[in-house]
Amino acid sequence: MVFQRVLTAVCAFVLALFAGAAAANTAGSGVPVKRAQTPVAAKSPVNAQNLPPALTDAQLDLAGRVTTGHVPCELAQRVSVQPHPTWPGHFDVQAGAQKFVMQPVVTTTGAIRLEDTKRGAVWLQLSNKSMLMDQRQGRRLADACMSPAQQAVALAMERDPAPGLLESVAAK
Numbered sequence: 493m494v495f496q497r498v499l500t501a502v503c504a505f506v507l508a509l510f511a512g513a514a515a516a517n518t519a520g521s522g523v524p525v526k527r528a529q530t531p532v533a534a535k536s537p538v539n540a541q542n543l544p545p546a547l548t549d550a551q552l553d554l555a556g557r558v559t560t561g562h563v564p565c566e567l568a569q570r571v572s573v574q575p576h577p578t579w580p581g582h583f584d585v586q587a588g589a590q591k592f593v594m595q596p597v598v599t600t601t602g603a604i605r606l607e608d609t610k611r612g613a614v615w616l617q618l619s620n621k622s623m624l625m626d627q628r629q630g631r632r633l634a635d636a637c638m639s640p641a642q643q644a645v646a647l648a649m650e651r652d653p654a655p656g657l658l659e660s661v662a663a664k
Contacts, residue, residue: 544595547581554596555581558604559617565637571624573606573615585615587624587634620646 547555560573560583569587576582576593583606585592592613594606604617612628622637638646 544579544582544593547595548598550598551596552581554598554604555583558583558596558606559622559639559641561639563622563637563639565634569634569637571615571622571634571637583615585613585624590633618642620649 558573560575563571563573565571572584572586574584574586576584579593581596583594585594585606585608590613592608592611592615594608594613594615597605597607599605606615606617607613612626613633614625614627616623616625620638620642621635622639622642623632624634624637625632
């Protein structure tokens with residue numbers, strides 16, 4: 493008995509919703525009214541030609557120091573860093589199925605940093621290794637990537653490590 497009352501109330505409520513929606517669409521005349529659709533804001537291109545913004549001289553200088561090619565990484569991964577075919581100073585970076593278009597970012601540390609700001613990816617190139625990071629997820633996509641030049645620096649650092657901070661104080 494209670495179930496039938498609840499079911500009847502739910503059905504009446506649903507019918508009232510549909511009747512109200514139908515009345516709103518006819519505007520009282522019985523003829524369906526077409527509502528003006530608000531245009532969806534199109535994604536604005538970077539500029540009129542859909543090109544990235546021009547790079548500064550410092551960014552172009554930094555782009556000249558980026559190591560390009562196929563770089564082997566730990567866990568049998570590989571990252572490809574290639575100059576972009578049409579945008580000077582930009583790079584196509586690929587790790588597995590993920591592809592990024594990156595531009596150089598000037599840093600105060602001397603590290604070479606490439607960023608794809610749309611997708612949140614960063615390629616960091618240090619003297620002894622490189623890494624590909626996903627800033628949005630806060631994780632590394634590829635680590636310990638080393639070109640032959642970086643391998644030589646890493647080996648030299650292992651053979652002759654820099655003195656620790658406390659070691660240099662104790663020696664005085």
